[in-house]
Structures are given as C-alpha cells and as structure tokens.
Amino acid sequence: MFKIGSHLSSSKGFLHMGKEALSIGANTFQFFTRNPRGSKAKEIDEKDVAAFREFAEENGIGVILAHAPYTLNACSKDEHTREFARMTMEDDLRRMEYLPGNYYNFHPGSHTGQGPEEGIRQISGLLNELLRPEQTTTVLLETMAGKGTEVGRSFEELRAILDGVELEGHVGVCLDTCHVYDAGYDIAGDLDRVLEEFDRVIGLDRLKAIHINDSKNPFASHKDRHEKIGEGSLGLQTFVNLINDPRVKELPFYLETPNDLEGYGREIQLLREQSR
Template identity: 70%
Template sequence: MLKIGCHLSTTKGFTNMGKEALEIGANTFQFFTRNPRGGKAKAIEEKDIQGLIKIINENNFAKILAHAPYTLNGCSADENTRRFAIEMMADDLKRMEYLPNNLYNFHPGSHVKQGVDVGISYIVDMLNEVLMPNQTTKVLLETMAGKGTEVGRNFEEIAEIINRVELKNHMGVCLDTCHIYDAGYDIVNDLDKVLEEFDKIIGLDRLYAIHLNDSKNPFKSHKDRHEKIGAGFIGIDAVKNIINHPKLKHLPFFLETPNELDGYAKEIDLLKSIYEE
C-alpha cells in the first residue's frame, strides 16, 4: 500500500487534519509544529489530539511528519537566533510526545558565511542539548538544495551531523526529491546510483521519509522551487520510479507541491494509479 500524504494546516486542529487526510485519499500527512514564519505554538488540546490518534489507529495511517518552522536556524551567526532555535526545538519535541512514535523534520539551517564546519558544529550542539534519551520521536534532517549558505546540501554534510550527535539512535533523514535534484543528485537518470551513494555515506536505514516534489528548475540549479507532480523537470516517469523503487516504496511520501486540497487529492489519485502493489 502506498503511504502518501500532503502538508495540511493546523488551523482547524489535529482531528480535522486527520479528517481532511481521509477526504483526499491520504493515509498520513505533514504539519507545521507552529507558525512557519514565527515561533508561537498553539496550546495542546488533549481531546483534539486523542481524536487524531483515534483516526490514525482506525485507518491504519503511516507515521505522520511534523515540520519545524522555517525560522528555526540552529547554525545562525547570531547567538540569540541559535538560542531561540534550541528552545523551539526542545519545546517541539516535548509536545511531540502527545503523538508518540512519529517523525519530526527540520531544515539544518544556514551558516550565514561562517563556513559549513562552524554551521555543522552549531547544529550538533543544538541536537545534543535537546534530544532526550526516552523520547519516542525520530528527528529527521532534511536534504537541501544548496542555495545560499544552506547546510545539508550534500549527503556528506548530513552524515557529519548525525555521526557527531550523541543520541544518534533518535536521528534520521527526510529526503526531498526537489532539493536533491536541484543539489545535483540525478534521480531522473540514475536513481540507483544516488541511492547507492546515500547508503554508502549515510545509510538507507537512516531514511525515514520522503518529500515528494517535482522541480520548477533544471538539474543542479540550487534553486529549491517545488512544482506539481509531473509538471517540472523531474517528471512523472522519474516519480513513478521513486515511489516503486524496492528501497523506497515502503516509506511514507509527503507532497509539498503548490496545491490546495483538491489539487493534492488529484495528485494522490495519480500516484496511487502508478504505484505497483
């Protein structure tokens, strides 16, 4: 069974996100833990959470994916921004325990001309401070497109972070198809080679989720502009290969394409039609 979902808004609450997922044919979804451009998080309503857990259990959902806000930059040159990121992630991970045994994804951040080595050190320091020995949430580093001073533009940078984290059993990776294509990994013409490289450098056992997006820009553009499935430079044939690849097809796929709910429903139907059981 294809594990497929999209990004849903938390505005109406967790139970309604579960209902919306069912309405569009999804069996998982992604959501922001708080305002994606800010830092404020809504108060947890346990009844609302329990309503979602009921939907998840009754409908055999795959693991859901929480996404940290874009303002979280643990490798900023500004000390206050780094402290803000630590406090935000620590709070997110505590809140995630209301939805145990799920996934939490974040962008490694931008080192802002300090250099990638300094950036990685700051990210590792943050993770070593916030990860809890008894947490049930898997924390995922997202692969990035390499625009500006982003950290995580290649598999080596992601691996370096994980290798230096003390509680690395809580760490994993979310692979974004638009990002790695824009970063220079040719998932269109040589998906097997890309996965072999990922396995050699990071380990496929660290891969827990995939952001399934087409790209508005050509290969190795380092632009990070998502496109609807089949409408970009990655194309429907490559997407079909990705969702059916024996090393990937068991994973949950999360759409972050430029769509409203009806557009996501159509993409989910399309992906189901080309998925090979």
C-alpha cells in the first residue's frame, strides 16, 4: 500500500494528529518532537498515546516519523550547542519508546568550521553515546542540501557517519527530494542513476523514509527552500517516477511542502492518483 502523509502539529496530541491525517487521506504522518526552534517538550500523555495506538491499528496508520528540532546540532564547535543536542536527542528517544517501532529523523548538523571529518566523528560519537540495544526507534539521518558547513551533503558523508555507529541496526537515512536535488543529485533528470549511487554508497536497505518536496531553487543550488508538489524545479513527473519506482515505492513518504492541511490533502490526492 502507498504510504503517504504530511507534517502535522503535535500540540493537540497523537490522537488528534491521527484523526487529522485520516481526514486528508493520509495513512502516516510526521511531527516535531517539540518546537522546531527548540524548547522543552510537552509531557507525554499516556492516555492519549494509548488511544492513538488503538486508533492507528484500527485505521491502518503506518510507521510515523518524529522530527528533531532544527536547532539540534550534534557537530557544532560550541560545546554548549553540542550538549543541547545530546540532551534533546536523549529526551526525544526516551519519549519515542512510548510509541514503539517508529522513526526519529534529524539534520546531521553543521561543523561550523571544524571540517566535515570532525563533524562526522562528533555525530557518530553522539549516536554511540545515546543509542541502546533495547530501543525500538530507528534514528534517521536526513540528506542535506549542502548550504554553509552542513554535514550530510553527500551520500559519502552520510555513509561515513553510519560507519562510525556501533549499533548499525538502529540507524538509517531519510532522503529529502528537495535537499538531494539542491545538493547536486539529479533525481529529475536521472532518478535511476541517483538511486543506483545511493545503493552503491550507502545501500538501499538503509533508506527508511522519504521527504517528498519540490524545490524553489534550480539544480545543485545548495539551498533549501521547499515548494509545493509540481510547482517547483523538480516538476510533477519526478514524483510520479519516484513513488512508482519498485526500489522505494513501499517506503513511507512525508510531505513538507509550504501548505496548510487542506493543501496537504490536495497533494496527497494528486499523488495517490499517480500511484500505480
């Protein structure tokens, strides 16, 4: 079954998000674990979690994706910033175990002048410090557009991070279509080659989720500005090709386009109509 959802606000709880997802034709969704600019997270409401788990099972809501705040930077040269990343991720992973078997996605971070090799070492080191053999949550590294000193701008950088993680079964990758296109991977012109390269460098078995976004910017611009599906430089046909590619079509897809709930519903309907 084609699994697609959008980014929803977690402010009213998991059951509310589940009902919102269903109302727009989604069968999965993504949410921020806390304010995307970083703050203390709401306390877990165990009754809400239990009600959502029952609702999700009854309505076929698949694996959901939690997104770490944008301010989490595991490889900053500033020790205070790295400590914030450690505390935030540790708390998020603890909370995710109330909803076993789901995904937690984060931006690898920016090395802020230390160099990508040191950034990679620090990211892998944080994951080794926090991951536990008994956890059920899979942590995903997001592909990045390559602006500034971002780490994760290439498949090779992501592979290097993964290679440094001891509990390799607990980590994977979330591919963002806008980001990889802006980074210089031509998924619009040659999707086959990009997926083949991903498989060669990282392995398609490590690809767990896809952020499905058009781009406001041209190819290889190394920027990060999402656009509605079919209205940017990627174009609708790129997404038709992607969601029907047998190598990835069973993965969950998550919209992060500049839209409201009604707009997400229209995009989900559009993509469902193109799904074979």
